[in-house]
Every structure is written in C-alpha cells, then in structure tokens.
Amino acid sequence: MDIKQTCLHGHHTALNAKMSPFAGYDMPIEYSGLDDEHAAVRTKCGVFDVSHMxxxxxxxxxxxxxxxxxxxxxxxxxxxxxxxxxxxxxxxxxxxxxxxxxxxxxxxxxxxxxxxxxxxxxxxxxxxxxxxxxxxxxxCADFGQLAVQGPESEKIMKDVLEIDCSDLSFYTFKTLPDLTIVSRTGYTGEDGFEIYAAPGKIVDLWEKLIAAGVKPCGLGCRDTLRFEAGLPLYGDELADDITPLEAGLGMFVKLDKPEGFIGCEALKKQKAEGLRRKLVGLEIEGSATARHGYEVIDMDGGTVGYITTGYNSLTLGKNIAFALVEAAYGTLGTKLQVKIRRKLLPATVIKKRFYTPQYKK
Amino acid sequence: MDKILYLPSDEYIKVDGDTGYIGISEYAAKQLGAVTYVDMPEEGDTFEAGEEFGAIESRKAASELNSPVSCEVLEVNSELEDDPKLINNDPLGAWIIKVRIQNPEELDKLMDSEAYADYCAKRH
Structure with a gap:
C-alpha cells in the first residue's frame, strides 16, 4: 500500500521536518527537536498537523x-x-x-x-x-485537522487566526460560518484547540500560524506530552485485548446507561469479578528508558506485566513509564523491576497522571 | 591526526596504535537527537567485530552499539553517565569506550571518513 500524505506534507518537508511513517501516513516526527517542541507546548504554544485523524x-x-x-x-x-x-x-x-x-x-x-x-x-x-x-x-477526505496547544493558545487563535474562542469551555466546540469546526480539546495536557476544516483552509491556517512564529510540533512531542498527562494511545495502553477498565478509563465508561452499549455486559462482568490486570505508572531508577514491550518483573523474578509507554520525562525530570501489570502488583508504592536489555532496574508504582493537566474549565 | 574509521551502523573508531576510541558519528548523533542515556559495558569485557557492546538512547528510540573491531574494553567514558548530551555536543570527542584492538587487519574492512561521508549523503 502506498504511504499517504496529509495536505501539509510539502510544508513539513519545506521546514526540514524529520518524517516517518505513522498509521499509513508519512508524518512529521520533529522539526526543531522533540525537547524544544515539548517545552513550547508546555510554556507557550505549538501547532500540530493531525490531519491523519x-x-x-x-x-x-x-x-x-x-x-x-x-x-x-x-x-x-x-x-x-x-x-x-x-x-x-x-x-x-x-x-x-x-x-x-x-x-x-x-x-x-x-x-x-x-x-x-x-x-x-x-x-x-x-x-x-x-x-x-x-x-x-x-x-476523512473532507477534513484536515490542526491542534493548537499550550497556555497561549487562546490568544494565538484570536490574534493570528482571528477566531475568538473565549466563549468555548473545555470540551465544547463551535462551527464557524465557513464550516470550520473549532473545539477546546487536545492531547497534550495543556489548554488548546483542535480545528477541523477543508484541506485548503487547513493549509491557509497553518501558514498563518507558522508566519506568526508559532512553533511547528511533530508526533514525537505529541507522544511525550500525552504520556506525561496520563493520556492513553491506542496500540500502547489500549488495544483489542485491553479493556478500558484495565486501562484505568472507567470514568469514560457508563455501565448504567439505560440501553447499555456493545461490550457493556462483558465490562460489567469484568468489574464484578475484579480486574485481573491494570495499567499503572512506574518510576524507574536510573536513566535507561523503559520502552513498549519491556518486561515488568516482581522481586522474586516472575514476569507480572509489560511496559506500554516509557520516557525520560522532560517536564518532570523523572524516568517514568506506563505498565500493564497483574492487579495484585498495582498498588501505589509496590516495588517492581523493569528489564531493560540485560539489566534489571528497580521501579516503584506511582500515580499514572504524572503531570497535572492545565485545562481551562 | 588519529585515523577515524566507520561502520555502516554509524559507530566510529579513532585509532591510535593498538588503542581505539569507539563512539557514534556526528550523522548518527544528529539523527538520534538529544541523547538521554548510554548503556555501556564494563572494563575488561571483550567483543567480536560487529558484536553489540551497548546501546544509546534518545527520547525517541534506543539503538544498539556495535563494535567495529574485536577488542577488549580498557575504559568506559564515565562522563557520559552524568551528561550523555556530550555526545550531541562533540560526537568525536565524546567517545563511549576505549579499547585494545585485538586484530588490526579488521580495520581494513571499515570505511574511512571520505567513504563514510559519501555513504551518509546517499541516505537521504
């Protein structure tokens, strides 16, 4: 299958982005550098091309x-x-x-x-x-999508794109006269907006933002930002064989809806019987990064789970990971080990929302 | 000036008699981005040519480190434990391991600086 391109592909290569295949699309991973882009979103504002969604x-x-x-x-x-x-x-x-x-x-x-x-x-x-x-x-073909994320997002939306978002609270949206959809949502743990519009319009908005000095951000920092904020990525923390309850997302699962939903009965049963495994946060000693698939091992040497995502956190200066482990090992403070190549590194179960999101309510 | 030779997997060896300094190339350091950790062997470990002797990590990825020649580790660069970004600042200066080269003929199989520069230029 040919690799697909978003409407902004030429703009990414013109900015000298490092490109890599992701979900069938040739996507920008980083421009100025992952750390720099991550910091821009936490402290100012950055823009992501997420037209692949x-x-x-x-x-x-x-x-x-x-x-x-x-x-x-x-x-x-x-x-x-x-x-x-x-x-x-x-x-x-x-x-x-x-x-x-x-x-x-x-x-x-x-x-x-x-x-x-x-x-x-x-x-x-x-x-x-x-x-x-x-x-x-x-x-899918009708829309491109941008994510404008960071504490200065509301101001950037108004000053650069002339879109007043002061009336939008978290998780609300509006449709502009030209049919552009703007929501106060995101995947970074910061205040921000997602913009859905026809590809031509998305290109126009991107050019305005870049010309105004808003930092272009790639999928590299999108992953580190969402990870710090405790947000799951499908394929890592969620999958066909992982339930939302195991992933700790029960607050988004309404088992008491009057007409139920597909999967509701199985999830009710899982809840009643108790979870066999759960997603936890780990703080790991040392600097070696625990990556997806690395084994999590108890103090007796038995494998009790695996890492789903791990990074040396930029904002927190800690070496942290999400891991899916047997429920008995999921209590805060539990001592575990992570196998990183040939070494076993000590790890402790901590809260998995590593960074407190700064959403505007 | 020391002779610098390269593997296709981007490790270099700076050769000074039968002593070698092994690290990663400027090209590789740039591709990797900010280095967060270097997994190094112990003094006295021995490796065959092409064998994995450690790993280097950035936020994005971990890459294995391969030995350009058969060697014994004389010293590991402990400065990298505290400051792995030294590799980004000066890849050729921030060697990872200092080794005794056991079989100098193996050096002939490596790329010199010019051949390596050509090799990198073709990878875009």
Whole structure:
C-alpha cells in the first residue's frame, strides 16, 4: 500500500521536518527537536498537523441512540456543541478504538477516530448501524485537522487566526460560518484547540500560524506530552485485548446507561469479578528508558506485566513509564523491576497522571 | 591526526596504535537527537567485530552499539553517565569506550571518513 500524505506534507518537508511513517501516513516526527517542541507546548504554544485523524458523521433520526449503542460514554447527557471522550468496545469488552464524539444535534454527530483504525472502525460502525435509522458518512477526505496547544493558545487563535474562542469551555466546540469546526480539546495536557476544516483552509491556517512564529510540533512531542498527562494511545495502553477498565478509563465508561452499549455486559462482568490486570505508572531508577514491550518483573523474578509507554520525562525530570501489570502488583508504592536489555532496574508504582493537566474549565 | 574509521551502523573508531576510541558519528548523533542515556559495558569485557557492546538512547528510540573491531574494553567514558548530551555536543570527542584492538587487519574492512561521508549523503 502506498504511504499517504496529509495536505501539509510539502510544508513539513519545506521546514526540514524529520518524517516517518505513522498509521499509513508519512508524518512529521520533529522539526526543531522533540525537547524544544515539548517545552513550547508546555510554556507557550505549538501547532500540530493531525490531519491523519479520521472523521465520521452519524446523521439521522436515531443518531443519538446509535452513537450511544457503540460508545462507552453517554452521548445523551451532551448538549449541542459539546464533545465527549470515550471508547468503542467489542462484545468481549476489548477496545476497538478511543474517540471523541461531537454532538451537533441529537440527529447529527461527528466521531473523531485514530488514523490507524479508520478502516476497522468504519467496518465496525457500519456493521452495527443496520437496525438504526442513521447514515454513516466517511468524512476523512473532507477534513484536515490542526491542534493548537499550550497556555497561549487562546490568544494565538484570536490574534493570528482571528477566531475568538473565549466563549468555548473545555470540551465544547463551535462551527464557524465557513464550516470550520473549532473545539477546546487536545492531547497534550495543556489548554488548546483542535480545528477541523477543508484541506485548503487547513493549509491557509497553518501558514498563518507558522508566519506568526508559532512553533511547528511533530508526533514525537505529541507522544511525550500525552504520556506525561496520563493520556492513553491506542496500540500502547489500549488495544483489542485491553479493556478500558484495565486501562484505568472507567470514568469514560457508563455501565448504567439505560440501553447499555456493545461490550457493556462483558465490562460489567469484568468489574464484578475484579480486574485481573491494570495499567499503572512506574518510576524507574536510573536513566535507561523503559520502552513498549519491556518486561515488568516482581522481586522474586516472575514476569507480572509489560511496559506500554516509557520516557525520560522532560517536564518532570523523572524516568517514568506506563505498565500493564497483574492487579495484585498495582498498588501505589509496590516495588517492581523493569528489564531493560540485560539489566534489571528497580521501579516503584506511582500515580499514572504524572503531570497535572492545565485545562481551562 | 588519529585515523577515524566507520561502520555502516554509524559507530566510529579513532585509532591510535593498538588503542581505539569507539563512539557514534556526528550523522548518527544528529539523527538520534538529544541523547538521554548510554548503556555501556564494563572494563575488561571483550567483543567480536560487529558484536553489540551497548546501546544509546534518545527520547525517541534506543539503538544498539556495535563494535567495529574485536577488542577488549580498557575504559568506559564515565562522563557520559552524568551528561550523555556530550555526545550531541562533540560526537568525536565524546567517545563511549576505549579499547585494545585485538586484530588490526579488521580495520581494513571499515570505511574511512571520505567513504563514510559519501555513504551518509546517499541516505537521504
């Protein structure tokens, strides 16, 4: 399969970005450097091209009922112009994808899904829509997407893009007269906005932001930022064989929704029986980075889990990781070891929200 | 001036008689970005030509380090334990291990600076 490009591909190469394949797209990993870009988002503002993300519209008289059927969170409590984070789960409770649901009206929703899962998700959504009076519309090609993230984002949106976002609270959105959608959401643990628009419009907005000196940021720091803020990445902390409850995302799973949702019964059962494994934070001694798949070992030498993501944290100056471990080892303060190449490094279970998000409520 | 030779996997060896200083090239240091950790062997360890002797990490990735020649480790650069970014500042100065070269003929199989520069230029 040919590798895909976003509408900003030429702009990335012109900026001399380091490019790498991600989810079928040739994406920018870093421009000025991961550390520099990470710091810009934590202290000022940065812009990400996230046009690889997928958009799906669900429209029709039963749109709300259908969205709630496939979504772990509750779309019924959303007001028009509000968004919610949650997952789609399979009948066994495993995670099909994590996503944002935007409610335009009870007959009109937009789902924002991970690039790597677009085909799988569309098949999944369509295969369960038959009993509902809805239309499922693939909008992936219609939208590019930018994420403007960091404490100065609101000011940048107004001064550079002339989009006043002072009326948007966290997890709300609005549609501008030219159909651009702006939401106060993000994946960095900072205040910020995500902008969905036609590819030509996205190019125009990107050029304005770069000309104004906003730092272009790549997927490298997107991963370190989301990791510090305790946010999961599908493929690392979530997968077909990891349930949202195991990943510690129970607050986005509404098991008591009146009509339930696909996977609800399995998750209720898992909750009642007790989780067998759970996602934890680890602080690791030394500087060697624990990476995805490295083994987590108890003090007797038995393997009790594996690392899902790990970094030497930039903001915190600590060597930290997420690990999926047997539930008995998930208590804060538990001493464990991580096998990094031929060495066993001591580790302690800590809270997995390493950095306190600075959202504007 | 010392002779500097390279492996295709971007390790260099600076040769001074039967002593060698092994590190990573400027090209590799740039590709890797800010170095966060260097996993080094112990003094007295021996390696075959091409064998993995350690690893170097940035935030993005861990890369294995291969020995350009068969050697015995005489010294590890302990300054890198506290300040791994020395490798970004001066890759050729910040060697990782100092070794005794056991089989000088193996040096003939390595690229000289000019051949390595050509090799890097073709990798874009």
């Amino acid at each position: 997928g958009e799906v519209d669900i429209k029709g008289p039963e749109a709300l009922r259908f969205v709630n059927h496939i979504f772990t969170n509750d779309a019924a409590v959303l007001a028009d112009g509000q968004a919610a984070y949650g997952m789609m789960t399979a009948f066994d409770g495993g995670t099909v994808d994590d996503l944002l649901v935007y409610r335009r009206s009870e007959n009109d929703f937009m789902l924002v899904i991970n690039a790597a899962n677009i085909d799988k998700d569309l098949d999944w959504i369509r295969s369960h829509s038959g009993a509902y009076d809805v239309t499922v519309i693939d909008r």
